[in-house]
Amino acid sequence: MKTGSREHSDLRKLFHDINGEIFLIRGNADMALIGLPEDSPARKSLKEIITHAEILSKHIETIHGSCLQETDIPKEKAL
Numbered sequence: 001m002k003t004g005s006r007e008h009s010d011l012r013k014l015f016h017d018i019n020g021e022i023f024l025i026r027g028n029a030d031m032a033l034i035g036l037p038e039d040s041p042a043r044k045s046l047k048e049i050i051t052h053a054e055i056l057s058k059h060i061e062t063i064h065g066s067c068l069q070e071t072d073i074p075k076e077k078a079l
Contacts, residue, residue, distance in 0.1 A: 015064050022060070026053040 029049040036043045 011067055015060065015067075018060055019057070022053050022057050026050055026057075029053065 026049075029046045033043060033046050036046070
């Protein structure tokens with residue numbers, strides 16, 4: 001099923017917005033790690049946030065690829 005250019009634009013914006021949020025979460029977690037002692041409980045939690053942000057980014061890329069196949073949108077690389 002092919003969709004019109006408005007739907008393509010809406011999908012591109014949605015994926016861009018989601019990737020932007022993942023980038024912010026990941027960046028803030030990375031910055032929060034700076035200066036934390038290696039044995040800090042917060043360090044473990046922040047590393048989990050980073051790991052899950054990376055997993056989410058991969059899931060979004062997979063969904064994006066599936067949508068592109070269905071709508072023929074030129075693929076943009078996810079984070």
